[in-house]
Amino acid sequence: LIILSPISRTMTTTSSPPTVAIIGCGPGGMSFLHALALRRKALEGDEEGLAKLPIVTVYERASEAGGVWRSATTSNTTNNSSTKTVFVAEGTDLVQVVSNDDKPKEQKDEATLDTSATSSLSSSRSSTPTLPAVDDQTSSSSATNMYEALWTNGPSPAIEFFDYSFQEHFQKPVPLFLPRRQVLDYLLARYTKNNPSFFDDVQFNTTVEHVMYDETIQKFKITTTSSQGGTEALFDKCIWAAGENGGAKVPTPIRSLLRTNNYLGTDVHSCEAGRYLGTVRDQKILIIGDSASAEDLTLQAIKLGAKKVYILPRSAEGVCSYTASWPGRKAQVLWNQCITGVSDDGYGIRTSTVTYDPLTESQTLVEGGRTRELKDVRLVIYCTGYQANFRMLDPCLCQPFSEQQQDDDYLQTCLPKDWRMTENSLTPEVGENVEPANELEFDHDDFFYLVPGIYKGLLMENPNMMFLCEGVTDMPLHDIDVHAWWLLASMVGDVPIPSLEQMQNVQRDMVLRGMQIPFVRRLLDVNYYQALLDAHSTGDGDDEDPWWDSFHNDNAVALEQEAKQFVFDCHAQDMLEAKYPLQFLDTATGTLNPTCQRLIQMLLEGDVFRGAMVTTKETKKWLTFRDIDPTNFQSLVTGTPVAPLPGHWIDLPDNDTDNTVVVEQQQ
Numbered sequence: 001l002i003i004l005s006p007i008s009r010t011m012t013t014t015s016s017p018p019t020v021a022i023i024g025c026g027p028g029g030m031s032f033l034h035a036l037a038l039r040r041k042a043l044e045g046d047e048e049g050l051a052k053l054p055i056v057t058v059y060e061r062a063s064e065a066g067g068v069w070r071s072a073t074t075s076n077t078t079n080n081s082s083t084k085t086v087f088v089a090e091g092t093d094l095v096q097v098v099s100n101d102d103k104p105k106e107q108k109d110e111a112t113l114d115t116s117a118t119s120s121l122s123s124s125r126s127s128t129p130t131l132p133a134v135d136d137q138t139s140s141s142s143a144t145n146m147y148e149a150l151w152t153n154g155p156s157p158a159i160e161f162f163d164y165s166f167q168e169h170f171q172k173p174v175p176l177f178l179p180r181r182q183v184l185d186y187l188l189a190r191y192t193k194n195n196p197s198f199f200d201d202v203q204f205n206t207t208v209e210h211v212m213y214d215e216t217i218q219k220f221k222i223t224t225t226s227s228q229g230g231t232e233a234l235f236d237k238c239i240w241a242a243g244e245n246g247g248a249k250v251p252t253p254i255r256s257l258l259r260t261n262n263y264l265g266t267d268v269h270s271c272e273a274g275r276y277l278g279t280v281r282d283q284k285i286l287i288i289g290d291s292a293s294a295e296d297l298t299l300q301a302i303k304l305g306a307k308k309v310y311i312l313p314r315s316a317e318g319v320c321s322y323t324a325s326w327p328g329r330k331a332q333v334l335w336n337q338c339i340t341g342v343s344d345d346g347y348g349i350r351t352s353t354v355t356y357d358p359l360t361e362s363q364t365l366v367e368g369g370r371t372r373e374l375k376d377v378r379l380v381i382y383c384t385g386y387q388a389n390f391r392m393l394d395p396c397l398c399q400p401f402s403e404q405q406q407d408d409d410y411l412q413t414c415l416p417k418d419w420r421m422t423e424n425s426l427t428p429e430v431g432e433n434v435e436p437a438n439e440l441e442f443d444h445d446d447f448f449y450l451v452p453g454i455y456k457g458l459l460m461e462n463p464n465m466m467f468l469c470e471g472v473t474d475m476p477l478h479d480i481d482v483h484a485w486w487l488l489a490s491m492v493g494d495v496p497i498p499s500l501e502q503m504q505n506v507q508r509d510m511v512l513r514g515m516q517i518p519f520v521r522r523l524l525d526v527n528y529y530q531a532l533l534d535a536h537s538t539g540d541g542d543d544e545d546p547w548w549d550s551f552h553n554d555n556a557v558a559l560e561q562e563a564k565q566f567v568f569d570c571h572a573q574d575m576l577e578a579k580y581p582l583q584f585l586d587t588a589t590g591t592l593n594p595t596c597q598r599l600i601q602m603l604l605e606g607d608v609f610r611g612a613m614v615t616t617k618e619t620k621k622w623l624t625f626r627d628i629d630p631t632n633f634q635s636l637v638t639g640t641p642v643a644p645l646p647g648h649w650i651d652l653p654d655n656d657t658d659n660t661v662v663v664e665q666q667q
Contacts, residue, residue, distance in 0.1 A: 018054045018236040018491060021222050023208050023392065025060035025199075026067020027187065027477055028241030028468035031484035033058065033198060034191050038163070039488065052492045054237070058202040059224055065199060068245045069184045071148040071274065148274050149300055150180040151626070153292045153319070155606050157599065157636050158475040159183065162582040164190040165637045173643035176606075176633055177626045187477070211238055212394040213462060220464070239487065240398075241468040245271075246389025250382050254288060254339055258380065264346030267380040273297055276379055281305035284376055286349060289383035290318030290333070297381055299624055302330045303650050310334055310374055314363070315356055322549065324613040327622050327650050338363050340371070349374045358533075359526050388469075397465050400453030408452030412439055414508040415515065425555045426518045426548060430531040437527040440511070450510060450524070455503040456574060457483050458490070463497050473571050474564075474603050482571065485578035495577050510570065518548075519563035551611030560607065564600050568592055582636070595636055602633050622648040 022029045036056060043049040064070060152159065155176050160166050166174045169186050192198045206226040213220055219234040248269040258267055266276060270293045280301045287294045290313035298309045298320065309331040311320050320333060334351060341350035353369025356362075390398040415436055423432070442450045459465040466487050471479035489495040498506070514520040522529045536546040547553045551560075572584035572592060584596035592600075610625040626649040633642040645652065 017051060019234070020054040020056045020237045020239060020491070021208075021211075021220060021233070021235040022056060022058040022239045022241050022468075023211070024067060024240075024242040025058050025062075025065040025202050025204075026241065026243050027069065027480050028067075028239075028243065028484065029058050029060065029202075030065055030187070030191050031481045032056070032239060032241065032468065032488065033201065035481075035484045035488045037195055037198065039492075049492075054488075054491050056201050057233070057235070059206045059208045059222075060202055060204050061207040063204050065202065065204075066184055066188065067243050068145055069180060069187065070145050071150075071180065145271060146180050146274075148180070149277065150274075150296055152178050152180070152183060153296060153625075154474055155602050155633055156642060157602060157633060159477045160635055160637050161190055161478075161481065162580075162637055164193060165635060165640075167635070167638050167640050173640050175645050176628065176630045176642050177649075208392045210394070211392050211397060213397060213465065218464075237464045237466065237491065238397075239466045239468055240390070240393065242389050242392075244388045244469055245386035247387045248272075248382075249385045249387050251288065251384050255382075257339060258342060258349075261342035262346050263342045263349070263380075265378045265380060267382070270294075270297060270381055270383045271386075273381050276381075277301065277304055280379060282307050283378045284308045284310070284374065285379040285381065286310045286312060286374060286377045287381050287383050288312050289314070289385070290316065290320035291383060291385065292319055293385075294381075294383035295319050295323065295625075297383060298326065298331050299626075299650070302327050306330065308332070310377070312337060312339070312351070314338075315358060315361070319610065322545075322551070322611040323625065324551075324611055325615045325620065325623055327620075327624055329620065336366075337372075338365075340365075343373055343375070347376050347378065349377050349380075358529055397459065397462070399461075400451050400459070401467075408442060410504045411442065411450070411452055411507060411511055414511050419515075421521070422516050424518055425559065426532070429535040429546075429548070430528070434525075434528050434531045436515070436525050440524045441526060442524070450507060450514070452507070455498070455506065457487055458497070458503075460500055460503050463490075471571060472567055479571070482575050482578060482580050485580050486574050489578045494579065514566060517562055517566050519559050520566055551608045557604065557608060561600065561604055564603065565592065568596055568600060572596060598634075599636060605632055622650045624649050 022032060033056065036053065040050065040053060043053070062070070156166065156174055156178055159178075164186075166186070169189055170182075203224070203226070206224050208222060208224050209230070210223040211220060217234075219236065220238045221232060221234060222238065223230065223232050225231075248271050250269055255267060268276060270289075277297075277300055281304060284307050285301055287298060287309060290311055294311060295318075298311060301309050307330070309326075311331060311333045313321050313333065313335075316335065336353055336355065337351040338354045339349055340352045342348065343350065350371060350373050352371045353366040354363040355366060357364065388401065390401055395402065419436070420433065421427075442452055453460050454467060455463075457467045457469065459467070468480060468483055468487065470476040471483070473479055486495065490497060511524070514524060518528075522532060532546070532548070544550075548556045548559060550556050568584060569592060574580075575583055576585050576587070582595070584592055584599075586593040606625070606628065609628045613623060613625070615623050627645070630642040630644055634640060635642075
């Protein structure tokens, strides 16, 4: 490892324009190129300003731009094999797994697990068996693209850009949710508008193999390979924009259990699910996970005629776990269950009752708990998320994102010894003095703004290394665009780079503010999270969600709104510093402006509808969260009202989106 000296904390400055390497030409890479193109156009005639602009080279391993937004069936990557081969990390080795119907099973003994709820699946210090924390292995496949039929799960105003409205692109109002293909077309049209040479600085079909920082010359050495061979180049700065969906995470214990016990159905990760959706009619499927991809795939399977969709959450924190209704009641969430076996016929999957420990992320089998069998399950889909691909980076360049504990003492010690949470609507439930955990949780998947060692995308120890990632505003494309503007502003001197101490102080202040907000604190402080669980378990004993997790409750909605306000307040500050053309902050008052408040209300209304859908005898056959009344939704750019869907979402044909989705506003 290269040890970074104190001089590395200074942004590289040269008399000539800085050279910048960008890894990836998905939304991140394209957003930076677009921000650079707009700035170059604005500086026409200003020779001094133009001279400060970076010289950029983008490396993209695929043959086309778009990243994860390109579908798995249409993406033309360097891997053109008809059978997709994924290499999954198993310890220090790479094991080949062929993802098709004839995939090889792991050859182990024929003994199966005891399927009683008290069987010991792992060693435990107590007599009650504890399942190990999920050991998610990450694939290094050539792509983790979306499947062809995917639709967005968030409202369309949240993915519309200030300089290219939906009205301009589609020439008519759009509905609240859009198919993947239309979003990609919109993105590409925005980036290339009046700029036919937009991709001239992109080297397609080129894989970045290794990135290291040479302290002696203060340059990045970047090694790449392509069909022309391998090359090495030097750069002043490096932007990692390879995407947070760089590798598919597959829960190894579950996969091994299914294959060891001769499960005869197909098990695939959600990024490959599109190849199997055509087979789900009249079939039962099992989805592992409860996040956005699980929600969309569940609805797609029901639309395509699946007989039953079982959803198996782990922590029950995802959107599926609070979705109030599914069309035809064909989906069922299996609360507090885990897979413990396979039936003799090879298609039945046994589950048993467990409890979940959020601190260790482990499940414990409940003695005497219920064991059930899901009969005739033909397809298992792992909606277990993704992991960013940092493999090309030297370990010292991505330490904050590594599994090893990073240096976060400056955040762990930011709370005064006499710190107390201000009284709020949850105080009567948990008490006044819930002591913070000895170690707070800074998981960038939940709260990217608080990654120890990362300041607004800059590696604190070497700000020449940058990360262009999503934020947590529920507007990933917008987040990325703003961060691209901010990184560019930092390169040309519009945003001064703080000292290490100043960076840390900004994050300390963010922790102190976040810990006063209940729905933020429960992400950061496992003691507070546990106190909420304990408050619910000591209630009246029913299985209803506690009031603070119910979108039927006005106080719960207010808590969610408070958390969103905090997140957008952080985001608005970045927009202000970057001089982003669309602003969310009222500089006169220091508060969020009406545009941002309108956006928060739209996001909140979507969440409330999803969690509080009330069905009738008629609507229960077709109602989904995408069938929300769009009356209160409108474009932040043009003010154009969102168009209603031309029918129930479940009835819309996915192969005719041009005619059935983008429709004229009803008079």
